[in-house]
Amino acid sequence: MKTLARGYFWWPGLDSEIENLAKACSDCQELQNAPAPSPMLSWPWPDRPWSRVHIDYAGPVSGKMLLVVVDAHSKWLDVHVVTSATSAVTIQKLRSSFATHGLPDVLVSDNGPNLVSEEMSDFLRRNDIQHVRVAPYHPASNGLAERAVQTLKRSLEKQREGSLEDKVARFLLSYRVTPHATTGVAPCELLMGRRLCTLLDRARPDLGARVQRKQSQQKEHHDCKARFRTFETDDAVLARDFGANGGRWKPARVVGAAGPASYLCGFDGDDRVVRRHVDHVRGGPEQPRPTGAGVTDGATDAKAAPEPEAAMPAVDEPPNLAAPGDPEIDGSLRRSSRVRHPPERLSYG
Structure with missing residues (x-):
């Protein structure tokens, strides 16, 4: 509007008078563009959830x-x-x-x-x-x-x-x-x-399952040559003595269990009670069977076969057909009477 008016005439204060005229027009004010937006006022961020x-x-x-x-x-x-x-x-x-x-x-x-x-x-x-x-x-x-x-x-x-x-x-x-x-x-x-937890988390490797799988593989590889051993209290065993003997096997007795794979052992002739892993304990030598009259072949422990309180009635036994000198009777070892010849070895003359 101001540019159009200046194309035909001019007087001092032309622009300001035209602006005042436009502002006084109600129709012009109703259709004016929106002013510039005001500065943004952000909501303060709460210091706790759901506040x-x-x-x-x-x-x-x-x-x-x-x-x-x-x-x-x-x-x-x-x-x-x-x-x-x-x-x-x-x-x-x-x-x-x-x-x-x-x-x-x-x-x-x-x-x-x-x-x-x-x-x-x-x-x-x-x-x-x-x-x-x-x-x-x-x-x-x-x-x-x-x-x-x-x-x-x-x-x-x-x-x-x-x-x-x-x-x-x-x-x-x-x-x-x-x-x-x-x-x-x-x-x-x-x-x-x-x-x-989402479906994407299912694709992520499970650390716990991976560790468990690796441990199972290690156990399977280790146990292929292992042998399960258990001992009872007061069992005669051989245990390693890591003291003055430098880890040699020494006779001992099991005092008790100290864990899932360890035992308390007391060395023979020594007051020490030490803890040893089952890998450092093995069975002791077997006790020889007692021999002599009145001891049967199947008797291994006197406590295992208590004498009966009353005598059993006599039972007719079948006749013994074994010949004198049989090892089942006198306990002597029978050897072969075959004549043994030394082997003929090649000689280079």
């Missing part, structure tokens, strides 16, 4: 509404699928989230009728929750919830299969384990202190 939550509704999606609840500290996201976005339904779903994570200190929402109703105000007042309502028609003031709604909608549009509930569940699992762009940490780690 301030932002809520908003998304939808309709497939004929249903989605209640989005975002934690300002961890960026954790809860999504509830509802058929109607009334105050009663909103309170019911908020109770479900609060039962899991506890009551927040502050709840931020827009000025929707279902969020500013008397019923909602009474619910928040009875639970001592401060209700902060952002400026009307300014979604950026509740930007955390608005961004969550946008991310949710885009994810649901990309999924082709499954019901709405299935799509929401898949989105939530993927979102909660993905490091957030602001915090750099997955929401599940900030809120729950741990990572959620």
